[in-house]
Amino acid sequence: MFKEITYRPLNLYSQFKEAAEAFPETAIILDKVYEAFPQLSSESTYQEVHEAIVETASRLASFGISQSDKVMLYKSTSFDTYLLAVAVTYLGAVPVMVSYHLPSSTLDVFAQRLESSFIIYDQETMERVTGMSEKETTRPISLRELVLADRMEVVENLLPEDVIQYMTHTSGTTGIPKLICHTGQTMGWRVAWQQTIFVKMKKPGLLAFHISPVHSRYNIGISSAINLGFPIFPLSSARAQDVEDLLTLYKPMALETHPNNFVQWSRLAKEKPDVFSSIQFYHSTFDAINKATMKAFLTASKDSQPVFMQVYGQSECGPMILRYHRLEDIDETNARDMGVGLAGYTQARVADEHGIMLPAGQNGHIHLYSKGRAVTYYKEDARFQENVYGDWWDSGDYGCLTENGTLLLKDRQVDVIDQIDSNLALEDMLLDQLDFLSEVVIIRDREGRPQPILALVEEEEMNWNAWWQAVTDLPFLKEPIILAYEDIPRTATMKVQRLQMEASLKEHGHL
Known part of the structure; x- marks a missing residue:
């Protein structure tokens, strides 16, 4: 124990x-x-x-x-x-x-x-x-x-x-x-949060992970794991062939990566499920993920009760909101529902632009409470304090609480499009339905209208009939722009840099 x-x-x-x-x-x-x-x-x-x-x-x-x-x-x-x-x-x-x-x-x-x-x-x-x-x-x-x-x-x-x-x-x-x-104090609270999750694994099996080593998640994850005596397996490459070779050789018990890496590997999980057969616990780092991707990995596992743990968090606050997904309920899952905070450590609320709390079901700014909150931005404390509301931190994200108290993550505040309740939910739905797509990003054109950007799965062709059928009953979307997956600008944690992409496409006359 x-x-x-x-x-x-x-x-x-x-x-x-x-x-x-x-x-x-x-x-x-x-x-x-x-x-x-x-x-x-x-x-x-x-x-x-x-x-x-x-x-x-x-x-x-x-x-x-x-x-x-x-x-x-x-x-x-x-x-x-x-x-x-x-x-x-x-x-x-x-x-x-x-x-x-x-x-x-x-x-x-x-x-x-x-x-x-x-x-x-x-x-x-x-x-x-x-x-x-x-x-x-x-x-x-x-x-x-x-x-x-x-x-x-x-x-x-x-x-x-x-x-x-x-x-x-x-x-x-x-x-x-x-x-x-x-500080040592703020990082300590994050470790305690993480270790309460690790102890649910019952035994210290091999943990494999591919995470940006400069992400705030990295040091917390490793510190938490080795403090409990878990063997660890950092993966250097996200290439599907490398992942296949290494997981087949070492057969880890758990696997963590960024949501977009899971999306990249989902075809491997479908075509060669044995690669992931040893995985009992999947962990998506600090962001939401579409349910078809989660289902592909849960199905690939040969464990009797595999779990996909979705964690929503932010570098300033650490891991925050979590939810466990299992195969028996994944089809009915709302992938935008992040779950709840960890009692005694983290919590979420939704407020308006003045910091006044909003009732369940009403969209607004997602505020986070975390004992592990960072202390400042170095030499930019005024910018840090702009997001502080007493014990609460304005995450910059947009969403609402459900009547059950769970958090629905809808968008970044700067990415909200008037005609669409949630870009992220729409992108998830399209990824779930259209398996020839490896990425769907909805940004704004010069008039603020929703412009889809698509990347195709390697060696797949665009199926225009399936696309137009999928979007028939949706809010109006412009004809998609297709880019290579590697041409979509991303952060170190594989998040799409939407504003940078908007600016670049406008500059080159594509929006």
Whole structure:
């Protein structure tokens, strides 16, 4: 049985050290050799990874990194990004998790806010680091330099629990991302929330996941899992063939990824269900997902009672609202119904633009209450406070509460279209009905009318008869624009950057 779950502040390093002491031989499966940690094998242990983290911290110290320094981690997306963050924490410095696709101009803004910082990069991001203008205040360190650096004798020098220990950033769907600040206390509440979910799994089986390592979800998930002794399996690639090979080989008990990755893999689940036969628990990270996709994965599992857990959350607040989906009720499910908060930890309400609560069934701004709420946006506290209503946080999302108290997520507030009650619900419905589509996004044309953007499943053709039949009884939709899946702009967590896409298509005369 798992130990009793209680709140305690989270320090990434001390938590990893304690896990390595409690479960030294528990496995961490690695699907590639990491440039930052070449000494780790494909089947490493907590203890071996902990030793590698301490060794890397001693090399980081040789560059002058010490307590309270800010260290941007800006590299290709894989598990070693997280391990670098733990090593930075060992020195009492603050990891700043930066998505590898952000341009030099955004790095310059981050560097200005941080005032004096380091930035760790690799071959994937080298050109953008070289292109930065802010060279006086930022010390670049390549992974190649790091692994060849001399070691220094250093001891752990941890920050207090009530100061900023970790930074992530917003998705940037509406402009320059904001740097979100987390303390040991706020992260500790998120870990407690997550562990109450993990203990329902009864036994510590292998957890596989493909999540952006710079997402606020990443460190909480790993910290929660290893604290309970779960073996973990970070997947570096979202390619269907890689997923097929790795899941077939290691047969994990649980699988977590972003909703859009599940949508990408749904064809694999339908055509080769054995790939997912070992999965008992699916977990969709911080966003809604259409029910046909969930059904495909639940059907593929050979477990007697597979569960698809849908979690709605936000980087500023952590995991918030959850709902369990099972095969026997998935067809009747409203995929926009996120469920309820976790008693004692999180809660949702709906308010108008002035923060006044609205009754059930009335659409408005979704407000979130979370004990794990971040403390500020770094050097932009005024922007942070614009969203604060006492203990409540305006999420920027739009929806309503049902009479049963569950939360219906309908849209981002900035994406609302007058003629449509919920873009997201409409997109879900079309994805559920039309299996030749891998993406449906509804944006606004120059007059504010709904414009569908479609991406096709690989090797499928557009079925126009099925499309027009599906939309016959819907609010008027313009003729769709078809783009390649990879041409749809996305954040690090695979969310569509709708405003950026609107602006780009208008600029090129397509809207």
